Amino acid sequence: MAGIREAKKQETREAISAAAMKLFSEKGYEQTSMEDIAREAEVGKATIYGYFKNKQEIFIAFCDEELDRSLEKLQLDKMDNKPIIEILVGYFALDFLFFENNREFASYFLREMAFPHEMNETTREHDQRYLEILDSIIRHAQDTGEIDPQLDVFMTSIHFFSLYLGVLVGWFRGFVNSPEEFEQKLTALFLQALDGVRP
């Protein structure tokens, strides 16, 4: 049982993926046609659809990988005894880095992730991954006494995540123009969230 089939399958998938990324990076998402990808991958156009549901999914898969790679850097030094605000900002800054480096892609990716036409497994996994990490950060801060232990962890996660989302929206608007400004704005909002906005 050599598994020629499995091997070729993997190879083809890899070829398609690689071709897509090469072309997306070179010419942008819109300017790359499925036929372009097929040609570059030396594969029939219809073959691609045996591996990916549609054009967008090829691209989402790429973003996912990149983000995973980005976020691997975190994890370990997370539970430092840094103040929560630094942990949170560091976390989101890492996420943001990818968007900053791939401006054109960011809007496609965020659109699909924030307002999916339908909830599929990929999106749900994404949610899960985000929320787990936020969850653990919030719990940790509750342990160290930085955040009220009475508060619902989920709602608090959502709170900080929403602020991140808001800054991203601002970034698209041009209200935020550099990683520094991003961190600064995010920090300001997080401080508001921590201390409240009452007098």
Add this chain to the structure above:
Amino acid sequence: MAGIREAKKQETREAISAAAMKLFSEKGYEQTSMEDIAREAEVGKATIYGYFKNKQEIFIAFCDEELDRSLEKLQLDKMDNKPIIEILVGYFALDFLFFENNREFASYFLREMAFPHEMNETTREHDQRYLEILDSIIRHAQDTGEIDPQLDVFMTSIHFFSLYLGVLVGWFRGFVNSPEEFEQKLTALFLQALDGVRP
């Protein structure tokens, strides 16, 4: 100077708009083709592009109108001496109502508004309108002493707006399933924002 031209122009625009809305409502956005719209409006397909830049814009125009109509209800009784949280929730609830009633449309609209591929005039106007109202609400709350007058008004507006956005995202996820739940979740987050999340 009868202005036959102007009159016909207006008429045609109206016909296209009406046809589009009728069909969008009946068959959904994706299922309505430009040719369908042209036929319904008794107009050549290419004519549509003299009035709207593309399919999406026809639809955005419709959403804008609807939202305007929705928000007109507000304005007047805004400066009541209700607590700020009620004013804010009331404001966003009105906005949300449209999305709730037009679930399929909401994702298209929000995608374009939150993460536009390019900033055009329409989007900027939209931003403006939102921010002006929020701005005035926040200022009012600063006057009544509900919100710290030291705080930057813009950043505080963004804060509340972000939380609204977060709940909308949750709605798409199925974490929020009714107007009641929407108001409840939004209120919870706003309370966190007002009081802070520290112990």
Add this chain to the structure above:
DNA sequence: TTAGAAAACCGACCGCGGTCGGTTTTCTAT
């Protein structure tokens, strides 16, 4: 009233994403 400019209009066409039906390659069981 009329020439000709400008605006509005339109059907034929293009390129793209995605599918269909059929062919080739690999696996499996005898």
Add this chain to the structure above:
DNA sequence: ATAGAAAACCGACCGCGGTCGGTTTTCTAA
């Protein structure tokens, strides 16, 4: 070794959004 089932593969094709070039309608000014 081989039949035939299953999986992988593919070019031709479809429907759609959007554009092009040319035609018709309206306006303007002499």
